[in-house]
Amino acid sequence: MFHLTRVRIRNFRGFTDEQELKFDQPVVLLFGGNHHGKSSTLNAVEWCLFGENCVGRKTGIRERIGWEIPNRYVSGGSVVVEVEFKGPSGNYIITRELRGTGRRASGNITVQLPDGTKLQGEDAERQIYTLYHSSFQDFMTTVYQHQEAIRATLTQEPRDRNDAIDRLLGLSEYRELVRGIIDAKIENIYKAMGSDFEGFRQLAQQSIYIYDKEAKEKKEKAIAEGVEEETITEQEALHRTKDIGEAVISFAQDLGVSDLQITMPQSFGEVAPFREDVKSKIDYVWLSSPDMVKQTALERKQRELGSLIGEYQDAKTAEAGAQTGRDEFVQLHGDEATLVKTAKAQQENITEVEDQIRKSNAKANLVREAVQYLEEVVSDIDRRRCPLCGADAPQLLNQLKNEWEEKIKVEISDLELQRNEHQTKLRHFDTLKGQLEDLEGKLAKARSSLEECIKKVAAALQREIGKHDDPLALLNTQLQKITSELESRKKALEKKGEKRIAIFDQLAKLRTIDEILSLERKRAIVERIWDTREFRELDKLRDKASQFMEDVEAIKSSLAAAAREEAETKIIAAGTSLDKYFCRIANHPTIRGLALEVIEDPRTGLNSYNIKSNDGLDPTPILSQGDLNCLALSLFFGLAEVTAGTQPFAFLMLDDPTQSLWSEMKGQLVSVLEEITERYELVISTPDAEFKNLLMTNITKNKDVYDFLGWTKNNGPQIARNA
Amino acid sequence: MGYNEKVLDKIAIMEQRAKERKALWHTISDSFGKEGAEGIANELAVEMDEFREKFDVLLAKLNDML
Numbered sequence: 001m002f003h004l005t006r007v008r009i010r011n012f013r014g015f016t017d018e019q020e021l022k023f024d025q026p027v028v029l030l031f032g033g034n035h036h037g038k039s040s041t042l043n044a045v046e047w048c049l050f051g052e053n054c055v056g057r058k059t060g061i062r063e064r065i066g067w068e069i070p071n072r073y074v075s076g077g078s079v080v081v082e083v084e085f086k087g088p089s090g091n092y093i094i095t096r097e098l099r100g101t102g103r104r105a106s107g108n109i110t111v112q113l114p115d116g117t118k119l120q121g122e123d124a125e126r127q128i129y130t131l132y133h134s135s136f137q138d139f140m141t142t143v144y145q146h147q148e149a150i151r152a153t154l155t156q157e158p159r160d161r162n163d164a165i166d167r168l169l170g171l172s173e174y175r176e177l178v179r180g181i182i183d184a185k186i187e188n189i190y191k192a193m194g195s196d197f198e199g200f201r202q203l204a205q206q207s208i209y210i211y212d213k214e215a216k217e218k219k220e221k222a223i224a225e226g227v228e229e230e231t232i233t234e235q236e237a238l239h240r241t242k243d244i245g246e247a248v249i250s251f252a253q254d255l256g257v258s259d260l261q262i263t264m265p266q267s268f269g270e271v272a273p274f275r276e277d278v279k280s281k282i283d284y285v286w287l288s289s290p291d292m293v294k295q296t297a298l299e300r301k302q303r304e305l306g307s308l309i310g311e312y313q314d315a316k317t318a319e320a321g322a323q324t325g326r327d328e329f330v331q332l333h334g335d336e337a338t339l340v341k342t343a344k345a346q347q348e349n350i351t352e353v354e355d356q357i358r359k360s361n362a363k364a365n366l367v368r369e370a371v372q373y374l375e376e377v378v379s380d381i382d383r384r385r386c387p388l389c390g391a392d393a394p395q396l397l398n399q400l401k402n403e404w405e406e407k408i409k410v411e412i413s414d415l416e417l418q419r420n421e422h423q424t425k426l427r428h429f430d431t432l433k434g435q436l437e438d439l440e441g442k443l444a445k446a447r448s449s450l451e452e453c454i455k456k457v458a459a460a461l462q463r464e465i466g467k468h469d470d471p472l473a474l475l476n477t478q479l480q481k482i483t484s485e486l487e488s489r490k491k492a493l494e495k496k497g498e499k500r501i502a503i504f505d506q507l508a509k510l511r512t513i514d515e516i517l518s519l520e521r522k523r524a525i526v527e528r529i530w531d532t533r534e535f536r537e538l539d540k541l542r543d544k545a546s547q548f549m550e551d552v553e554a555i556k557s558s559l560a561a562a563a564r565e566e567a568e569t570k571i572i573a574a575g576t577s578l579d580k581y582f583c584r585i586a587n588h589p590t591i592r593g594l595a596l597e598v599i600e601d602p603r604t605g606l607n608s609y610n611i612k613s614n615d616g617l618d619p620t621p622i623l624s625q626g627d628l629n630c631l632a633l634s635l636f637f638g639l640a641e642v643t644a645g646t647q648p649f650a651f652l653m654l655d656d657p658t659q660s661l662w663s664e665m666k667g668q669l670v671s672v673l674e675e676i677t678e679r680y681e682l683v684i685s686t687p688d689a690e691f692k693n694l695l696m697t698n699i700t701k702n703k704d705v706y707d708f709l710g711w712t713k714n715n716g717p718q719i720a721r722n723a
Numbered sequence: 724m725g726y727n728e729k730v731l732d733k734i735a736i737m738e739q740r741a742k743e744r745k746a747l748w749h750t751i752s753d754s755f756g757k758e759g760a761e762g763i764a765n766e767l768a769v770e771m772d773e774f775r776e777k778f779d780v781l782l783a784k785l786n787d788m789l
Contacts, residue, residue: 056759057759057760058759173755176755177751177755177760180754180755180759180762180763181763181764183760184764184767184768185764185768186770186771189771189772189775193775193778196778196782197782200782203789204785207789525788526788529785529789532785532788534784537781538782541774541777541778541781544774545771545774548747548770548771548774552747552767555744555748555751
């Protein structure tokens with residue numbers, strides 16, 4: 001067996017600077033608070049032995065997903081863990097290194113044998129396996145009791161507890177493999193394929209039903225319209241095309257077209273194009289025949305004359321309206337000459353009044369200046385004399401003021417009033433003149449439109465129209481003639497058209513027959529779809545998919561069966577020890593015995609564990625967290641005990657085993673551990689001072705204590721050996 | 724074909740199935756070794772999707788015949 005003697009750690013998880021711990025006593029206790037590096041120390045031993053195998057989802061340990069190996073606070077520098085084991089033939093030193101992080105990380109492993117030989121890489125990995133014959137799962141199950149294993153067992157949720165017990169039994173790989181198969185959800189894809197296939201099958205049946213129903217309905221209708229049932233065949237349809245072809249030729253000849261070419265169908269597949277061809281040719285012959293051309297021309301003329309009549313009537317009405325408007329205006333206000341004459345007279349009046357205003361203004365200026373002169377410039381004495389002749393004129397200023405106020409001012413005001421009146425009248429006449437010009441313009445435009453319309457009428461009637469002609473009467477007469485001619489022509493064409501209608505009737509029947517036969521043909525194709533190459537391939541593919549499903553299911557069942565068998569084997573082997581350890585550690589007042597039973601979870605195929613007490617009842621409803629902790633420990637000790645004979649390692653590592661134990665249980669656990677020290681050396685990590693004291697007091701083998709006093713980012717764990 | 728040949732045919736089919744299952748198990752096991760449970764899920768889903776894609780192509784052709 002191999003004894004753990006030393007571990008040297010640098011930059012691994014919680015560690016930064018290199019530290020070395022020696023394990024040279026039967027019991028080594030790692031004691032200290034949480035996050036002080038105790039678990040990192042135990043993890044280092046595990047990583048040194050198993051490398052990447054103890055990292056990630058495949059371990060079955062949730063905490064190991066995204067587990068970081070290098071210390072995240074140390075930049076650069078490689079991770080180094082060196083573990084020394086003392087074996088039967090000497091000491092073995094295993095050194096695992098890791099450089100870089102992520103995808104650029106590269107590792108190396110070295111094993112130094114007792115004779116000093118050093119093996120590296122794959123040789124070293126092989127040597128480790130040869131020495132210990134132990135997988136990571138074995139190690140986790142029987143050597144290293146993980147903190148997480150107990151934590152996961154402390155759940156009352158059956159699914160999570162099953163997962164945890166699988167892990168305790170070292171069956172996580174089975175569970176992960178089955179989970180991978182379940183997560184593929186291939187049965188969903190297969191079900192969707194089945195559903196689509198069923199949908200297609202129903203659609204095909206529905207199509208057959210619909211084609212059949214439509215064909216029957218159309219057949220009944222065709223028979224009601226005179227088609228004989230026995231003629232609804234491809235052969236008869238081809239015969240019918242011959243009759244139609246001959247009828248079309250005859251119809252064309254009646255209309256004067258003698259060179260019409262029709263391509264006759266040689267097979268039923270050509271009937272549909274034949275129908276379209278005949279239809280377009282009938283239309284062509286019909287529309288291009290002389291009678292139809294003439295009739296079309298007459299109809300066009302009829303539309304033209306009808307339109308002209310409306311146009312002429314509108315133009316005539318517009319001209320009459322413009323004439324009336326102009327005449328009424330002249331009658332009311334006079335014609336243009338009268339308005340010009342009146343305006344001229346008003347202008348002369350204005351000129352005359354303005355002359356008078358000018359004269360009056362000259363005199364008014366003189367008087368106003370004299371008054372101003374006498375009032376402002378001349379003294380009171382001089383004001384009594386005329387400033388021009390010097391004669392005495394004592395009332396001169398008063399006289400001038402009176403003249404200004406009573407005569408000149410009134411006269412000018414009167415004249416200005418007259419001038420304003422004349423100007424208003426002049427503007428009025430100018431406005432009237434403008435209105436008259438507008439009316440004259442409108443009249444001229446209406447006359448011009450009427451003349452243009454008459455020219456169109458002349459062109460349409462192909463004759464001259466004199467002043468004495470009535471265009472409207474001429475148009476109506478011509479229109480009556482054309483209408484009459486059209487009537488007689490239509491009657492003549494109706495007879496020829498009867499042949500055309502008869503051909504169309506034949507074509508409609510042929511079309512119905514074609515549709516009926518097409519529907520029957522489609523139905524026949526769908527009925528034969530099950531015999532097609534595509535369907536056979538589809539069926540084969542479904543078989544392959546089904547076989548694939550069966551194979552995957554068989555593998556899943558095999559995995560589940562193997563996991564169950566292994567679980568059963570281990571439980572049977574560890575059963576007695578499990579019962580013994582549980583009863584001792586838990587010391588439950590009502591549960592005096594405990595057994596584990598594995599069954600298949602019918603939903604997932606995974607292992608499901610029943611816990612039974614010795615009375616055959618399910619004790620889980622009364623199991624406390626402490627009891628579940630005892631169960632996890634008992635299972636671990638049980639498995640360790642049954643493998644003791646073949647176990648390559650001479651030590652057990654327990655990480656925080658007393659998580660939910662109360663004092664009495666801790667005492668019982670120490671008592672069990674005392675027994676175990678007879679077979680194994682122990683490395684125990686705990687933050688529990690009570691547990692530590694119990695161990696120190698009751699374990700009779702030599703003990704060594706490493707106190708984990710603290711932890712810092714720069715220096716990692718602060719460890720003191722306290723022998 | 725006598726009973727002897729018929730039975731041998733049946734056995735041959737069973738052997739063939741066993742070979743196929745072994746091959747499938749190796750595929751699953753390799754995927755697990757490389758990428759864990761997710762690797763298995765991806766591998767199986769890809770294989771099933773291949774069936775699905777071929778199935779869809781054939782079904783589309785058959786639908787066109789309706």
